[in-house]
Amino acid sequence: MEVLSGFYLWLVFGLLFVYFIVLSWLGKKGAVHSKTMEGFATAKGKVNPWIVGASFAATYASANLFIGVPGLAYQYGTAVLWYTLGCFGASWIGLLLFAKTFWKYGQKFGGVYTLPEWLGKRYNSKTLQVLVALLILFNVYYIVGQNVGLATIFESILGIPYFWGIIIGVSITILYIGLGGAYAQMTTDGIQGILMAATSILVLVSLFWTIGGGFNVFGVLSERLAAIDPNLIAPLSNGGPYNSVMAIMAVQFLLFSFVLMPHLLSKVLSIKTEKDLKPFTLSAGITLFIISTLMVLGGLAARALVPNLQNADQAIPVYLTEAFPPILVAFMIVGIISAILSSTDGLYLGVTTSIGNDIYKVAAPYLHRGKQLTEQVIDRKAVKVSKIALVFVGLASLYISFDRPESLAVLIQFSFSAIISGVIAPITLGYIWKKADGPGAVAGMLTGTFLYVLFMNFKFVENMFVAMFISSVVSFIVMGIVSSITNKQVETKVNTVSKVS
Amino acid sequence: MFLTYWGLLGFVWVVGIILWNKIYSKVEKEG
Numbered sequence: 001m002e003v004l005s006g007f008y009l010w011l012v013f014g015l016l017f018v019y020f021i022v023l024s025w026l027g028k029k030g031a032v033h034s035k036t037m038e039g040f041a042t043a044k045g046k047v048n049p050w051i052v053g054a055s056f057a058a059t060y061a062s063a064n065l066f067i068g069v070p071g072l073a074y075q076y077g078t079a080v081l082w083y084t085l086g087c088f089g090a091s092w093i094g095l096l097l098f099a100k101t102f103w104k105y106g107q108k109f110g111g112v113y114t115l116p117e118w119l120g121k122r123y124n125s126k127t128l129q130v131l132v133a134l135l136i137l138f139n140v141y142y143i144v145g146q147n148v149g150l151a152t153i154f155e156s157i158l159g160i161p162y163f164w165g166i167i168i169g170v171s172i173t174i175l176y177i178g179l180g181g182a183y184a185q186m187t188t189d190g191i192q193g194i195l196m197a198a199t200s201i202l203v204l205v206s207l208f209w210t211i212g213g214g215f216n217v218f219g220v221l222s223e224r225l226a227a228i229d230p231n232l233i234a235p236l237s238n239g240g241p242y243n244s245v246m247a248i249m250a251v252q253f254l255l256f257s258f259v260l261m262p263h264l265l266s267k268v269l270s271i272k273t274e275k276d277l278k279p280f281t282l283s284a285g286i287t288l289f290i291i292s293t294l295m296v297l298g299g300l301a302a303r304a305l306v307p308n309l310q311n312a313d314q315a316i317p318v319y320l321t322e323a324f325p326p327i328l329v330a331f332m333i334v335g336i337i338s339a340i341l342s343s344t345d346g347l348y349l350g351v352t353t354s355i356g357n358d359i360y361k362v363a364a365p366y367l368h369r370g371k372q373l374t375e376q377v378i379d380r381k382a383v384k385v386s387k388i389a390l391v392f393v394g395l396a397s398l399y400i401s402f403d404r405p406e407s408l409a410v411l412i413q414f415s416f417s418a419i420i421s422g423v424i425a426p427i428t429l430g431y432i433w434k435k436a437d438g439p440g441a442v443a444g445m446l447t448g449t450f451l452y453v454l455f456m457n458f459k460f461v462e463n464m465f466v467a468m469f470i471s472s473v474v475s476f477i478v479m480g481i482v483s484s485i486t487n488k489q490v491e492t493k494v495n496t497v498s499k500v501s
Numbered sequence: 502m503f504l505t506y507w508g509l510l511g512f513v514w515v516v517g518i519i520l521w522n523k524i525y526s527k528v529e530k531e532g
Contacts, residue, residue, distance in 0.1 A: 078502040078503070078506075079502075081502060081503075081506045085506060085509055085510060085513075088510065088513060089509065089510070089513035089517075092513070092517055093513070093516065093517060093520065096517060096520045096521055096524060096525075097520070097524075100524055100525065218503035218504075219503075221503070222502070222503065233502055234502075235502055235505075274528050275528050277525055278521075278525040278526070278528075281521055281525055282521060285517055285521070289510070289514075293510060
């Protein structure tokens with residue numbers, strides 16, 4: 001289905017061309033800052049904290065929020081609003097509570113560039129650092145979700161075949177991240193965030209003419225949805241991921257802990273002074289509010305306007321063409337593509353810096369045994385490894401993307417739930433419990449991840465959010481028990497040694 | 502459901518701003 005043609009189609013191509021030139025230029029500008037791992041992974045202190053905050057929100061909001069979640073709203077109705085409520089509410093409160101302590105620990109440990117490194121230093125455990133870096137590879141599925149979102153937009157609006165849509169998206173992102181690292185990622189996110197916010201606000205405003213009813217626009221929308229199916233306006237959906245109170249609670253828990261995702265926490269590490277945390281967290285809150293709570297309304301309105309779409313993920317592209325003149329649609333499409341690219345670049349950066357910083361750097365003393373390499377040389381090599389990994393991760397995501405998933409949102413939510421199940425206990429207990437130690441953290445991380453994968457693979461627990469919640473709770477318990485036992489053993493050893501001496 | 506949605510979003514703003522002010526207004530002296 002191609003919804004733009006002639007002049008407007010060329011306008012979108014033109015805008016995208018200019019947009020990609022600007023991205024690549026910023027990438028080249030960022031190359032100055034990305035020669036060391038600190039510059040490549042965090043660009044610490046190089047970007048204004050207000051822009052870092054907007055970048056946090058832009059990275060947070062991806063194809064999931066701009067296409068997948070409106071698609072779910074199209075399918076299941078207003079129950080999906082619980083999800084977007086949590087995207088702003090639970091996640092922003094989570095950021096406010098976690099950011100300061102996380103940043104302070106990062107300063108205390110000195111030179112922390114990634115979440116695995118933060119955990120490795122907190123628990124003095126290289127094993128944990130490498131395991132969490134491996135766990136982050138789950139993000140490849142998150143990237144696949146973004147590729148699929150991009151290809152869906154290209155396909156449904158521009159008529160570009162799915163296959164080529166993915167190839168174009170992957171190539172562009174790899175190019176500018178490979179060149180400019182975190183600096184390019186955050187500055188481009190600033191621009192992308194503005195486009196995303198404008199698109200979201202326009203979708204909200206458009207309800208006044210697509211649905212009508214003046215100030216009672218939401219009342220009219222409810223009536224029209226109820227006329228199609230009364231379940232569409234129920235607080236709990238009939239089927240789907242938001243079908244029980246337990247599922248809704250688990251979703252809020254997931255979104256509260258979502259800020260622990262490595263590609264988001266790295267933004268906190270790029271803040272240089274404690275004073276800058278204040279504008280950073282406020283800017284993240286404002287941008288997150290605008291870009292995460294409004295697009296979903298487009299999915300609901302699409303159901304009222306075009307109730308018989310074959311693929312729910314097409315709800316937003318179709319709604320835009322119903323609601324706006326083609327010239328505006330052209331600009332908004334670039335806004336949606338921004339949403340996708342701004343997350344994809346953050347995800348690539350998170351995965352590849354983990355490979356360079358947390359796997360290669362840890363393995364370097366064994367790999368270059370016998371050679372006396374200085375820290376600077378290893379650091380430069382790690383940046384090179386990260387950039388090479390970028391190409392391989394891109395190719396892997398490309399390969400997996402060719403097999404189109406049934407639901408984009410479900411694929412994305414599966415990947416981040418797996419990561420959170422593994423890292424939530426080590427991070428949280430690392431903050432609040434002095435006795436939390438390395439063996440406990442490793443045990444907790446492995447338990448959370450394996451349980452989640454087990455639940456999902458063998459369908460022991462049908463709802464993925466509930467699966468994540470249970471895995472996380474068990475992970476906390478296991479970590480608590482193992483840490484207590486290993487702490488006791490250490491105490492006994494110390495007592496025995498002091499008695500002997 | 503929409504009323505609940507907007508109401509809860511407003512509530513989050515109030516709680517968030519209070520928390521933000523409480524946590525991020527205090528800056529320890531560096532060094």
